[in-house]
Amino acid sequence: MLMRLQNMTVSRRKRPVLNDVNLTLDRHELVGLIGANGAGKSTLMEAALGLLPTAAGHSNLAQMNASERARNAAYLPQSREIAWPVSVEDLVALGRIPWPGSGTAISDRAAIDAAIARMQLQTHRKRTALRLSGGEQSRVLIARALAQETPLVIADEPIAGLDPAQQLACMRIFRELADEGHGLLVSIHDLGLAARFCTRLILLSEGRIIADGTPHEVLRDDLMQRAFKMRTQRIETTHGPIIIPI
Amino acid sequence: MRPAIWLLAGLALCLFAISLLTGPAGIGPVQAITALFGLGEGPMPIVMREIRLPRAILGFAIGAGLGMTGAAMQGYLRNPLAEPGLIGVSGMAALGAVLAIQTGLSQVSGLALPFAALLGAAGGIALLFMLAGPRGGSITLILSGVAISALAGAGTALVLNLSPNPYAANEIVFWLMGSLADRSMVHVWLALPPMLLGGYMIWRTRRALDALTLGEAAAAALGVSPERLRYQLVVGVALIVGPATAVAGAIGFVGLVVPHILRPLVGARPSALLLAAGLGGAILLLGADISVRLILPERDLKLGVITALIGAPLFLHLIWKTRSGGRL
Numbered sequence: 001m002l003m004r005l006q007n008m009t010v011s012r013r014k015r016p017v018l019n020d021v022n023l024t025l026d027r028h029e030l031v032g033l034i035g036a037n038g039a040g041k042s043t044l045m046e047a048a049l050g051l052l053p054t055a056a057g058h059s060n061l062a063q064m065n066a067s068e069r070a071r072n073a074a075y076l077p078q079s080r081e082i083a084w085p086v087s088v089e090d091l092v093a094l095g096r097i098p099w100p101g102s103g104t105a106i107s108d109r110a111a112i113d114a115a116i117a118r119m120q121l122q123t124h125r126k127r128t129a130l131r132l133s134g135g136e137q138s139r140v141l142i143a144r145a146l147a148q149e150t151p152l153v154i155a156d157e158p159i160a161g162l163d164p165a166q167q168l169a170c171m172r173i174f175r176e177l178a179d180e181g182h183g184l185l186v187s188i189h190d191l192g193l194a195a196r197f198c199t200r201l202i203l204l205s206e207g208r209i210i211a212d213g214t215p216h217e218v219l220r221d222d223l224m225q226r227a228f229k230m231r232t233q234r235i236e237t238t239h240g241p242i243i244i245p246i
Numbered sequence: 247m248r249p250a251i252w253l254l255a256g257l258a259l260c261l262f263a264i265s266l267l268t269g270p271a272g273i274g275p276v277q278a279i280t281a282l283f284g285l286g287e288g289p290m291p292i293v294m295r296e297i298r299l300p301r302a303i304l305g306f307a308i309g310a311g312l313g314m315t316g317a318a319m320q321g322y323l324r325n326p327l328a329e330p331g332l333i334g335v336s337g338m339a340a341l342g343a344v345l346a347i348q349t350g351l352s353q354v355s356g357l358a359l360p361f362a363a364l365l366g367a368a369g370g371i372a373l374l375f376m377l378a379g380p381r382g383g384s385i386t387l388i389l390s391g392v393a394i395s396a397l398a399g400a401g402t403a404l405v406l407n408l409s410p411n412p413y414a415a416n417e418i419v420f421w422l423m424g425s426l427a428d429r430s431m432v433h434v435w436l437a438l439p440p441m442l443l444g445g446y447m448i449w450r451t452r453r454a455l456d457a458l459t460l461g462e463a464a465a466a467a468l469g470v471s472p473e474r475l476r477y478q479l480v481v482g483v484a485l486i487v488g489p490a491t492a493v494a495g496a497i498g499f500v501g502l503v504v505p506h507i508l509r510p511l512v513g514a515r516p517s518a519l520l521l522a523a524g525l526g527g528a529i530l531l532l533g534a535d536i537s538v539r540l541i542l543p544e545r546d547l548k549l550g551v552i553t554a555l556i557g558a559p560l561f562l563h564l565i566w567k568t569r570s571g572g573r574l
Contacts, residue, residue: 051466070469081461083324084514097457098469144460148468 002152002183008057030178032194033187035204070098074148078156095147115147171197196240254525261532265302311486313527316501321455321516329502334394339491342366360492367488423548424495437489444485452517499557
């Protein structure tokens with residue numbers, strides 16, 4: 001079990017943001033976290049990691065000490081911050097901070113090279129990360145999280161701002177990682193891509209999990225109506241379902 | 247290690263040697279080295295060991311300290327305009343020194359002034375921790391530092407304003423400009439140990455500073471404890487800046503300009519910048535201190551004046567570069 005949240009409740013300014021959340025995540029799972037803006041997706045991720053104080057409940061990750069947790073779970077926050085004009089290579093190397101070796105050991109070099117290759121950034125290696133486009137920066141930051149080589153990867157809207165081809169490539173990579181034995185928790189707004197690639201979906205609405213199951217079980221019209229206040233229509237294609245808001 | 251670091255280290259050592267060879271006594275290089283080890287005749291060993299050596303050591307250490315703390319503050323706040331004076335400790339140290347001059351304490355003993363300044367610095371850091379609290383983010387820290395700086399500045403201005411003695415007022419103004427003239431080995435022993443400890447504390451934060459490149463949330467997820475980092479950094483900066491101000495006065499611009507200039511040289515990594523900015527700070531301050539002695543030896547030109555004169559144009563150059571499409 002990579003992540004286990006039990007009865008987790010989080011309040012911000014005395015307003016409950018997450019209510020009694022129970023969630024487990026295992027290896028080989030690519031779990032898509034869906035829900036409207038403000039439903040509590042980012043809060044769930046940060047509280048699970050122990051970066052936010054919880055009012056009640058437990059998270060196995062929050063109970064670890066900081067460096068042990070950093071070797072178990074990588075986190076890609078929603079805000080894509082890069083403060084200094086460092087090279088792509090140096091930025092990806094930041095993922096090695098939790099590991100001994102200062103980013104220069106052989107295992108570190110291997111992890112950095114693998115992450116850069118997986119995100120197809122070889123040609124950008126020596127370029128200054130800040131001079132890349134927004135979408136390219138996102139890919140560099142994903143590579144940074146992969147270089148951390150953790151069993152669990154938690155990514156907050158990792159494919160937002162990528163072009164359609166890159167979104168697809170990125171979801172494929174996440175699925176590959178899950179097939180290799182990682183566990184991933186990924187918040188996502190593209191329901192079609194979520195349905196195609198995720199092994200399991202979790203639907204959040206007003207701080208509660210209102211559905212947890214296979215994409216087919218979760219993307220039901222009544223649940224969509226409840227979570228997003230909109231009607232949807234599902235069209236089955238050979239590549240998977242398409243979900244159209246109407 | 248990149249060749250740029252070796253170049254900086256070589257340059258700093260050269261300037262250290264030149265600093266030892268610069269002065270009104272006119273001692274040749276060979277004589278200077280023998281005198282440094284206590285050999286040679288007449289006043290030479292004393293001149294070398296009691297006057298020039300402490301001056302060169304303080305120039306190196308204070309320059310390095312200011313450069314390194316500047317790099318650390320910029321890395322921590324993720325802002326290229328941050329500088330070591332931002333936490334208010336140097337302002338409070340200056341206030342302590344100014345009070346020592348005004349009350350005449352500095353006339354009683356040569357060490358009364360640095361001790362008063364250290365006391366001021368300690369008061370400043372206590373006030374900072376009281377205001378900013380044990381948790382709190384970097385914004386609270388800057389606001390508290392700015393408030394303390396303003397308070398210390400007002401205190402200094404008040405002392406000058408009410409000073410009945412024009413000589414004391416004159417002395418205060420000159421002291422505030424910063425100088426390394428007539429410092430002794432006692433000053434070195436007073437300042438160096440806390441500065442080394444502070445340097446060690448800041449060196450320990452280097453990976454956390456690197457992690458902050460990705461923002462506070464990502465850094466926390468990489469295992470950086472924000473509270474611990476802030477504590478280490480603030481105490482480290484105070485241990486360097488407090489003693490530096492106590493023995494040399496307020497020297498501006500080094501901590502601001504040096505990290506800025508050297509950032510592209512080390513690929514902008516905050517951890518690599520710590521060492522580079524330390525060496526660069528030593529180069530700038532030793533260079534300024536040598537030029538003070540060469541340009542107008544009889545007029546006692548002040549160090550802070552020179553660093554500002556060098557620093558401001560360099561800063562303008564950077565603004566020019568940013569305007570034409572670069573990035574700070």
